[in-house]
Amino acid sequence: MNDNVMIMEHPLIKHKISLLRDKNTGTGEFRSLVEEIAMLMAFEALRSLPLEEAEIETPIEKCTCPVISGKKLAIVPILRAGLGMVDGILSLVPTAKVGHIGLCRDEETHLPQEYYCKLPGMLEQREIILLDPMLATGGSAAAAVDLIKSHGGKNIKFMCIIAAPEGLKVLSEAHPDIEIYCGNLDRCLNENAYICPGLGDAGDRIFGTK
Ligand code: PRP
Numbered sequence: 117m118n119d120n121v122m123i124m125e126h127p128l129i130k131h132k133i134s135l136l137r138d139k140n141t142g143t144g145e146f147r148s149l150v151e152e153i154a155m156l157m158a159f160e161a162l163r164s165l166p167l168e169e170a171e172i173e174t175p176i177e178k179c180t181c182p183v184i185s186g187k188k189l190a191i192v193p194i195l196r197a198g199l200g201m202v203d204g205i206l207s208l209v210p211t212a213k214v215g216h217i218g219l220c221r222d223e224e225t226h227l228p229q230e231y232y233c234k235l236p237g238m239l240e241q242r243e244i245i246l247l248d249p250m251l252a253t254g255g256s257a258a259a260a261v262d263l264i265k266s267h268g269g270k271n272i273k274f275m276c277i278i279a280a281p282e283g284l285k286v287l288s289e290a291h292p293d294i295e296i297y298c299g300n301l302d303r304c305l306n307e308n309a310y311i312c313p314g315l316g317d318a319g320d321r322i323f324g325t326k
């Protein structure tokens with residue numbers, strides 16, 4: 117496994133992913149689980165978040181303490197399903213800027229079609245976390261990283277809840293400079309480029325469509 121790929125081992129993340137997979141998990145619970153998993157994964161992905169010193173007065177004395185230098189973080193969900201991960205991360209870093217990239221897979225070719233892109237300014241100075249619960253063929257994630265880089269982004273991490281080996285290979289070969297955080301590495305893709313065993317269509321399950 118590439119050094120830039122991190123697969124989550126925490127039992128809470130594993131348990132919540134198992135609940136997500138269950139076809140009987142309804143929209144409300146599914147949405148809450150995606151948010152909680154994103155928050156738990158963010159503990160790992162945000163280990164290198166920059167700190168700055170701030171003066172704090174405790175009840176005893178003044179001291180200089182490390183605080184997150186929040187202006188540097190940008191999170192970028194890939195629409196639609198990535199939206200489900202945003203609030204979990206904002207609950208940890210409320211000052212993060214949020215960009216959006218709209219991509220939709222063509223049902224026949226499975227290639228991503230871009231329909232929206234709005235990213236925060238000063239991207240080259242920011243730590244950027246790209247979010248999408250599903251890494252299937254890897255086409256959407258690789259295209260989103262291309263877009264972020266074309267807007268100046270350099271320090272990029274990709275966070276997904278479930279990855280297929282095929283997509284992990286495509287993304288890490290296209291962008292060897294990014295870190296990839298996966299909740300779980302599943303078995304393979306099926307003939308429709310869905311992840312097996314996976315959890316079905318993440319966007320439909322988060323938003324209650326279809
Ligand atoms: C899903 C998923 C990823 C993409 C993964 O989105 O959320 O963005 O497919 O597939 P890939 O790795 O093969 O590119 P989809 O295109 O279905 O759009 P949606 O989120 O709007 O449902």
Ligand code: URA
Nearest residue numbers: 252310311316317318
């Ligand atoms: N997109 C999804 O939402 N699920 C998959 O299994 C593959 C792509």
